[in-house]
Amino acid sequence: MSNTGKPGEGSSDPAGTPEDRKSQSDEAHSAFTPPLGVPYPPVPEEEHPTSEFALPEGLRPETPTEQEGSAFTPPAGTTGQTGQTGSTTAGFAFTPPHGIPIVSLTKEVPWQDRMRTMLRMPIGERPVPERVERTDESGPAVPRVLDLTLRIGEILLAGGEGAEDVEAAMFGVAHAYGLERVEPTVTFTLLSISYQPSLVDDPVTASRTVRRRGVDYNRLSAVFRLVDDITSEGITLEEAYRGLAEIRRNRHPYPSWGLTLASGLLSGGASMLVGGGLLVFIAAAVGSMLGDRLAWLASGRGLPEFYQFVVAAMPPAAMGVAFGLLHANVQASAVITGGLFALIPGRALVAGVQDGLTGYYITAAARLLEVGYLIVGIVVGVLSVLYIGLQLNPGLQRLNPEQALAAYNEPLVQIGASMLLALAFCVLLQQERHTVAFATLNGGVAWVVYGALDNVAGLNAVPATAIAAGLVGLFGQLLSRYRYASALPYVTAAIGPLLPGSATYFGLLNFAQGNLLDGISSLIKAVSLALAIAVGVNLGSEVARLFLRAPGVEVAGGRRAAKRTRGF
Numbered sequence: 001m002s003n004t005g006k007p008g009e010g011s012s013d014p015a016g017t018p019e020d021r022k023s024q025s026d027e028a029h030s031a032f033t034p035p036l037g038v039p040y041p042p043v044p045e046e047e048h049p050t051s052e053f054a055l056p057e058g059l060r061p062e063t064p065t066e067q068e069g070s071a072f073t074p075p076a077g078t079t080g081q082t083g084q085t086g087s088t089t090a091g092f093a094f095t096p097p098h099g100i101p102i103v104s105l106t107k108e109v110p111w112q113d114r115m116r117t118m119l120r121m122p123i124g125e126r127p128v129p130e131r132v133e134r135t136d137e138s139g140p141a142v143p144r145v146l147d148l149t150l151r152i153g154e155i156l157l158a159g160g161e162g163a164e165d166v167e168a169a170m171f172g173v174a175h176a177y178g179l180e181r182v183e184p185t186v187t188f189t190l191l192s193i194s195y196q197p198s199l200v201d202d203p204v205t206a207s208r209t210v211r212r213r214g215v216d217y218n219r220l221s222a223v224f225r226l227v228d229d230i231t232s233e234g235i236t237l238e239e240a241y242r243g244l245a246e247i248r249r250n251r252h253p254y255p256s257w258g259l260t261l262a263s264g265l266l267s268g269g270a271s272m273l274v275g276g277g278l279l280v281f282i283a284a285a286v287g288s289m290l291g292d293r294l295a296w297l298a299s300g301r302g303l304p305e306f307y308q309f310v311v312a313a314m315p316p317a318a319m320g321v322a323f324g325l326l327h328a329n330v331q332a333s334a335v336i337t338g339g340l341f342a343l344i345p346g347r348a349l350v351a352g353v354q355d356g357l358t359g360y361y362i363t364a365a366a367r368l369l370e371v372g373y374l375i376v377g378i379v380v381g382v383l384s385v386l387y388i389g390l391q392l393n394p395g396l397q398r399l400n401p402e403q404a405l406a407a408y409n410e411p412l413v414q415i416g417a418s419m420l421l422a423l424a425f426c427v428l429l430q431q432e433r434h435t436v437a438f439a440t441l442n443g444g445v446a447w448v449v450y451g452a453l454d455n456v457a458g459l460n461a462v463p464a465t466a467i468a469a470g471l472v473g474l475f476g477q478l479l480s481r482y483r484y485a486s487a488l489p490y491v492t493a494a495i496g497p498l499l500p501g502s503a504t505y506f507g508l509l510n511f512a513q514g515n516l517l518d519g520i521s522s523l524i525k526a527v528s529l530a531l532a533i534a535v536g537v538n539l540g541s542e543v544a545r546l547f548l549r550a551p552g553v554e555v556a557g558g559r560r561a562a563k564r565t566r567g568f
Contacts, residue, residue, distance in 0.1 A: 142204055145177045146193055148240055150208040152223060153184070153191045155247070158213045159220040160351055160488060163360040166191075169223075172231040173240075188366030215347070216430040217489045222247045224486050252430050256296070259428055263342050264289040266424035266496070267316065271338030272417035273447075274502055280331055284338035287319035291339065306377045313343055313381030321389035333505065336382065340501040341421065345374045346533065347429075347492045353534030379508060386512035409455050411448075418447035418497035425493035435489040438479055442494035446472045450498060461525075465498050466532035466539075472498075473540025481544070491537055500529035 153170045157163075163186040170184035170193060184193045192207035226243045229235050235243075254262075264285035271284040291312035298308045316339020324332040352367030422443025426436040446468045453464035476491035507522030 142179065142195060142197075143206070144237060145174060145179055146195060146204065146206040148237065148244065149173045149184070149193055150191050150206060151244060152227060153186065153193075154208055154210055155219060155223050157186060157191065158210050159216060159223075160213075160347055160492075161220065161486065162351055162358065163187075163355045163363040164358045165486070169227045172227060176231045176234065177237060186360070186363060188363045188370075215428070216252060217435075217486075217492075218253050218430050218432050219247055219250065221432050221435070221485050221489065222250065224484070228484055253433065254427055254430060260289050260292045260296075262424040262427035263292040266342045266421055266428065267338040269338075269417040269420035269424065270341035270497075270501060271334045273414055273421070273497060274334050274337050276331055276334035276338065280334045280338070283319050283323060283335045284316065287316035287335060288339050288342050290315035290319075291342075306373050309343060309374050309377030310381040313339070313378045314385055316340070316342075317382045317385035321385055325389065325393055333509075337501045337505045340378065340382070340504055341496065341499055342428075343378050344499045344501060344504065344530075345371050346495055346499050346530070347488075348374070349530055350492070350495065350534045350537050353531065354538045357535070357538050378504075382505075382508050383512055386509060390512055409451075411451060414451065415444055415447060419444040421496045422493045425496040426489075429489070429493060431489045431493070435483075435485075439490050439493040442472055442475050442479075442490060443497055445475070446494055447497040462528050462532050465529050466536040468498055469495055469533040469536025470540040470543070473537035474544050475540075476537075477541040477544035487541060491541075495533050495537060498529075498533050500526040503529060 149170045152173055153166050156166045156169055166186045167184045170186075170191075171182065174182040174184070174193065174195070179195050181196045181198075182193060185191070189210050190207060191210065192205060194203050194205040196203040223244075226240065226247065229243070230240055267288035268281040268285035271280045276284065291314065294315065295308040295312040298311050317336050319339075320332040320335035323335060348367055348371050352364050352371060354364075355361075355367060356364030419440050423436065423440045425443075426439050431439065449471055450464050450468040453459040453467060454461055457464075472491055472494045473487075476487040476494065479490045480487035503522050503526035507519045507526060510516070510519035510522060
């Protein structure tokens with residue numbers, strides 16, 4: 001039966017209205033349109049479907065963590081570069097496990113300690129140091145600051161300063177002129193420094209090669225004062241350049257003939273330490289002065305330092321062999337031993353061992369290799385003369401080691417000789433005159449301690465030498481802190497009486513006589529004594545820093561060590 005109702009009233013016409021027909025026509029073209037008779041799915045509440053990583057209903061999201069700031073931004077509660085207390089607007093920095101150290105760059109403590117403390121920190125833990133406010137907002141040019149830093153480091157490294165102290169000086173100069181993110185690097189012959197303005201800028205790197213080395217502690221002390229003025233007084237870059245130029249123009253405090261005379265006094269004093277009399281003193285002094293003049297002549301001809309040591313070692317040995325051949329009533333072995341004291345490179349040995357103990361292994365290896373070459377030069381020079389002397393007279397009794405090893409214990413004479421030896425070393429090192437008295441007294445104290453431990457207490461020579469050298473390093477470090485200067489002028493000359501001249505001579509003589517085992521044993525003893533001196537000096541310096549409060553630094557984990565690794 002057909003439907004006879006009116007259109008729109010219960011009509012079942014599938015075509016429907018025109019609008020319905022148009023809608024059905026559009027939906028028919030979509031592959032996702034449900035067929036007729038199937039209801040549409042419910043419309044989701046959100047426009048986009050939820051992610052599979054979205055939190056389920058009923059769980060609250062975690063509190064967002066604070067955003068990490070730059071490693072160079074001072075943390076909240078500390079004083080930054082501008083002197084304002086950190087806040088939420090200044091950003092937060094990563095806090096290391098031991099806390100953020102507070103570094104003060106005021107002149108309350110020596111700059112060496114301030115910069116060494118900063119240098120031993122990882123880069124991410126170094127805070128921004130406080131600096132003197134400057135009126136010039138632009139600041140000095142970066143290349144000029146890097147050039148000044150390298151020139152200062154060059155003088156220090158060429159003068160024999162340790163690698164860590166050189167890096168500390170370069171670090172302090174760069175920081176004083178506003179270069180915060182700097183990394184100085186020191187090797188035996190190359191200095192380099194890298195500055196990165198920010199974490200997204202390209203770094204600026206400069207380097208300088210150290211081609212000539214000279215011993216001039218007067219210039220070294222002047223550079224230390226200049227660095228102190230830069231880091232503490234805030235002198236301008238132009239003033240720093242003028243001060244550096246004045247240091248370079250300064251002449252040596254002692255003339256060349258004074259250095260030659262000091263070399264003779266040094267050998268004469270060393271000969272008296274091992275039992276020599278007045279005639280031995282004169283013979284050792286004359287031989288050493290001749291060797292010094294020959295070394296100057298070789299240096300003027302451009303010969304390498306190895307050959308300079310070879311020719312410098314021959315005259316003292318020849319003087320001793322001559323007295324032995326003439327059967328004079330002279331202890332010839334003391335003459336040769338005194339000449340060796342003036343040649344043993346104790347300064348380079350101490351610096352090499354110190355670099356190794358503080359973690360600068362490349363520089364330490366290079367310094368010790370240099371020491372090895374110089375000692376080989378001494379061995380060649382002395383052995384050549386001893387071999388000729390033994391060929392002329394195989395029975396030289398005056399060169400007999402057993403005779404020279406006879407116990408000699410004259411405290412007053414030996415104390416005076418040790419102080420004379422240290423005084424002569426001060427002149428050879430071109431020290432400032434106001435440091436000579438302290439270094440001479442330090443050398444006398446070192447010999448008193450060694451003599452008391454060796455002759456009175458019966459302690460072995462190696463630990464006795466180490467203890468005496470440790471006191472030398474301790475007193476030298478204390479004096480340098482009091483004077484705001486380098487410790488080398490107070491230490492290097494003072495270890496002169498402790499140098500293993502006798503053991504070195506006995507080893508060389510045994511080699512010349514064909515006693516290889518005895519010669520090796522004596523040289524091993526000499527090496528042990530030399531290492532005891534170097535380690536003792538470094539240990540004394542570290543003890544001085546250990547018991548004195550770290551300057552301006554408060555670290556929860558205690559004082560940082562110099563070693564950068566832990567063996568793994």
